[in-house]
Amino acid sequence: MSQADGTLxxxxxxxxxxxxxxxxxxxxxxxxxDLREEADLDSVDLMNLVxxxxxxxxxxxxxxxxxxxxxLDEMIAYLAARSGPGK
Amino acid sequence: xxxxxxxPSLGAGMVDGTIVGWxxxxxxxxxxxxxxxxxxxxxxxxxxxxxxxxxxxxxxAPPGTKVPVGEPLLRLGTVGEGGDETVPxxxxxxxxxxxxxxxxxxxxxxxxxxxxxxxPSPPKAAVPSTGTEEAGPPSTSPAPPPTxxxxxxDAGGTVPPVGRRRVSPAARKRAAEHGIAxxxxxxxxxxxxITLADVxxxxxxxxxxxxxxxRRVTPVARQAAEVLGVDLDRLxxxxxxxxxxxxxxxxxxxxxxxxEEERHRAMRRAIAAAxxxxxxxxxxxxLATSVAVDVTLDWLAxxxxxxxxxxxxxxxxxxxxAVASALKKFPEFNGFWEDGAFRPGEGIHxxxxxxxxxxxxVVPAIHDVDExxxxxxxxxxxxxxxRARTGKLRGSEVSDATITVTSMGxxxxxxxxxxxxxxxxxxxxxxxxxxxxxxxxxxxxxRRVLRVTLSADHRASDGxxxxxxLAQVAEFxxxxxxx
Numbered sequence: 001m002s003q004a005d006g007t008l009x010x011x012x013x014x015x016x017x018x019x020x021x022x023x024x025x026x027x028x029x030x031x032x033x034d035l036r037e038e039a040d041l042d043s044v045d046l047m048n049l050v051x052x053x054x055x056x057x058x059x060x061x062x063x064x065x066x067x068x069x070x071x072l073d074e075m076i077a078y079l080a081a082r083s084g085p086g087k
Numbered sequence: 088x089x090x091x092x093x094x095p096s097l098g099a100g101m102v103d104g105t106i107v108g109w110x111x112x113x114x115x116x117x118x119x120x121x122x123x124x125x126x127x128x129x130x131x132x133x134x135x136x137x138x139x140x141x142x143x144x145x146x147x148a149p150p151g152t153k154v155p156v157g158e159p160l161l162r163l164g165t166v167g168e169g170g171d172e173t174v175p176x177x178x179x180x181x182x183x184x185x186x187x188x189x190x191x192x193x194x195x196x197x198x199x200x201x202x203x204x205x206x207p208s209p210p211k212a213a214v215p216s217t218g219t220e221e222a223g224p225p226s227t228s229p230a231p232p233p234t235x236x237x238x239x240x241d242a243g244g245t246v247p248p249v250g251r252r253r254v255s256p257a258a259r260k261r262a263a264e265h266g267i268a269x270x271x272x273x274x275x276x277x278x279x280x281i282t283l284a285d286v287x288x289x290x291x292x293x294x295x296x297x298x299x300x301x302r303r304v305t306p307v308a309r310q311a312a313e314v315l316g317v318d319l320d321r322l323x324x325x326x327x328x329x330x331x332x333x334x335x336x337x338x339x340x341x342x343x344x345x346x347e348e349e350r351h352r353a354m355r356r357a358i359a360a361a362x363x364x365x366x367x368x369x370x371x372x373x374l375a376t377s378v379a380v381d382v383t384l385d386w387l388a389x390x391x392x393x394x395x396x397x398x399x400x401x402x403x404x405x406x407x408x409a410v411a412s413a414l415k416k417f418p419e420f421n422g423f424w425e426d427g428a429f430r431p432g433e434g435i436h437x438x439x440x441x442x443x444x445x446x447x448x449v450v451p452a453i454h455d456v457d458e459x460x461x462x463x464x465x466x467x468x469x470x471x472x473x474r475a476r477t478g479k480l481r482g483s484e485v486s487d488a489t490i491t492v493t494s495m496g497x498x499x500x501x502x503x504x505x506x507x508x509x510x511x512x513x514x515x516x517x518x519x520x521x522x523x524x525x526x527x528x529x530x531x532x533x534r535r536v537l538r539v540t541l542s543a544d545h546r547a548s549d550g551x552x553x554x555x556x557l558a559q560v561a562e563f564x565x566x567x568x569x570x
Contacts, residue, residue, distance in 0.1 A: 020473075023444050040444050042496045043401055044472040051396040063391050063399065 009057065009079035013072070016052035020045050031072040038072075057083045089144055091159035094126070095135055103155040108326070110334075111143050116166055122333055123161070125305060125326060127259070134307045134333055136481070140166045257283040257303050257330075303330040307485065312336045312353065319353065351446050358447060365509050369424075370545040373504050374553050378561040379525055379534040386567050403439075403494050404465035405567060406517050410492055411435045411456035413559035419548045420513040420541075420556055421489045429512065429547045432489025438508060439468065440493035441475045449475045450508060452488035461567075495519045502538040512544035515560065537564065 014026045017039065024039045036046060050061050050069075059082045061069070069075045094104055104126040111123045122134040123143075141163035148160045254262075254274075258281045262272075272289055274281040283303075304312070304319055308331045312319050319331060326332035383405055391399040414421040414435050422432040435457045438450040451474075453467045474480055493505045494517040501521055505514035518538035525534035541557045 021444060036498060042442075042472075042498070043403065044469055047396065047399065047401060047469060048473065054396045061396060063388060 005080035005083060006076050009076045009083065010072075012053055012056045012079070013049075013075060016049050016056070019052070020048045026072070029072055031076075033072075034070050035072050035075065036070075053079060059083050089162050089164045090141075091147070092123075092137060092141075092161040092163050093157050094148075094154045094160055096156045103153050105153045106148050106150050106160070108150050109146055110326070110332070111161075113143050113145055116140065116142050117163075122307075125330070125332075134305050135160075137163070142166055254281045255283060258286045260306070261286045262289075305330055305332055308333045308336045309357070312357075355447065361508065362506050365506050369507050369509060369512075371507060371542050372545045372550055372553065373540065373542050374550065374557050375502060375504075375538060375540040376557050376561050377523075378537045378539055378564050379527075380520060380537045380564050381535050383564050383567045384520070384535055398462070400461050400465045401468065402520070403468055403496075403517075404461045405564065406494060406515075407437055407439070407453065407456050407464050407468070407492060408459075408461050409560045409563035410437060410490070410515050412563050413556050414490065415457060416559055417552060417556040419552065420543060422512060422547075423489070423510040424512050424544055424547050425510050434489070436487055436489045438488030438491040438511070439471065440491060440505070441472055443476060449480070449485075450488060450491055451475055451480050451484040454484075490514070492517070502540060504540050505542045507542055507544055512547040514542045515557075516540040516542070539564075 017024055017026055021039050021041065029035070029038045035041065039045075041049065046066070050066075053059060054061055057079055059079055061078075065078070068078050107125040107127050109124045111117055117123055117137050117140070119139050120136055122136050124135050126135050142165075143161055144164045145162040146160075147162060148154045148158075154160060261283060262281075272281050272285050275285050303324065303326075305326065308326075309319070319336075322331045322335050324331040325335055380402075384402065387400055387402065387405065418431055419429065421435055423430045434455050436452040436454045437456045438452050440448055440450050442448045451471050453464065453471060456464060459467070471480075471484065488508070488511065490511055491505065491508050491514040493503055493514060495501075495503050497519055499519050501518040503516035503518055505516045507514050516539070518540075520535050520537050522533050523536040525532055525536065539557060539560055541553050543553050
């Protein structure tokens with residue numbers, strides 16, 4: 001994963017959360033803690049987040065991978081590894 | 088091109104509604120979703136919206152007239168064609184728009200396409216026998232001079248038919264909200280009409296006095312205030328008679344300087360009023376059962392595997408489908424307890440309890456759940472949750488749920504017992520799915536288990552039927568494809 005891919009993934013997450021959970025300040029979240037707990041996201045929020053990331057970055061995110069998306073760091077790593085040039 | 092804007096159906100069982108006032112007059116263009124008027128129904132005053140951009144050509148139903156659902160209220164012109172000169176010259180100026188002062192007279196011609204100034208009588212307006220549940224002998228007490236009663240009464244200079252019990256819309260709404268029987272009140276308004284002051288006096292005599300007792304607020308505005316966290320006490324109403332409309336609430340929410348603490352307190356007060364009424368009036372009984380939902384969850388996983396994220400079905404869609412399916416066989420849990428009797432809901436409109444991230448909750452209705460596929464229900468849930476959290480719910484959604492579902496999702500606790508939302512008679516709760524040891528057919532295994540509960544109104548149903556209903560919900564969740 002390149003630095004650029006990680007930056008892009010983070011920006012996509014921040015943009016999606018701004019729409020789904022505008023009360024949440026991503027900068028204040030612990031990137032290593034459970035994102036759904038930190039940002040109080042329910043299953044509908046999570047679905048909307050996945051939809052936004054799928055459509056924004058063109059990354060396939062099957063439901064079976066949801067357990068790899070628990071924290072902000074994990075989510076960035078997952079997305080960065082699957083997006084960007086040549087992917 | 089012109090079209091007619093009909094009286095909308097604002098809830099199950101609505102037959103007709105009375106125009107309280109218009110926010111628009113012939114001339115200006117109204118935008119899709121814009122609130123154009125206020126209609127009084129049996130459930131109180133509700134704001135009505137238009138569903139496409141249009142020019143208002145003519146007001147067909149002036150304030151004070153009772154109009155059946157589906158009958159025309161406004162004549163609308165297509166936007167952009169320009170130059171439709173049918174606007175009557177003596178129509179009210181836009182500045183006076185909210186409340187045209189011309190009332191229908193008893194001798195008005197029945198011709199239904201006349202301009203505002205020659206207001207027609209809608210079909211039912213001149214028929215005194217069109218009584219509501221408040222119909223009864225006129226008060227024999229002499230009518231005192233008009234008091235500082237509800238402003239809506241003055242709105243259209245309304246002259247209701249003689250011989251009926253008259254109730255102002257604000258009084259009717261407040262009485263309904265606080266469970267006060269109108270038949271028990273003596274009216275002090277003109278002609279013995281029951282006014283807001285009469286209802287409030289009755290409240291005081293029973294010791295109840297909510298904080299915003301003297302505010303006239305439309306239900307949609309109240310809903311919006313809850314969602315947006317706006318303190319109604321601080322608002323200046325711009326609706327008919329100074330009523331606070333949704334536009335006022337939205338404007339207040341957008342203006343800076345909002346006090347987060349106070350907004351939160353206002354929302355808590357509204358929830359407190361509804362839940363207190365529920366626990367004071369409704370004799371709840373509670374049932375629970377456990378369901379092994381592996382089959383349903385595996386089925387969902389298989390269905391979702393090849394779908395784009397936006398097309399995936401969430402478990403909540405299956406829960407809602409299961410409840411709607413069971414209600415078809417047990418209709419006594421779908422409806423309302425009103426005036427000492429159960430009134431079945433027309434259609435299955437499931438209120439979904441949605442918690443708001445900054446505190447509080449809202450319960451919009453998802454309509455006709457029994458007639459929709461799990462995919463459609465799921466899409467409706469995603470849509471309504473998004474709008475609930477951004478304060479964009481519609482009048483019909485906040486007013487006509489026939490039952491409520493509350494779900495803990497996958498992060499809460501195992502079991503939730505809901506508090507019934509009056510005047511509904513049941514709430515079904517779904518807990519978090521957890522792995523548990525499960526004995527079946529002499530074998531012990533580990534299964535994913537969902538705890539389903541029913542809180543029901545013992546006035547409307549008994550535990551035996553409640554148990555059968557809950558078993559039916561469980562049955563659906565064990566065999567999703569069969570049902």
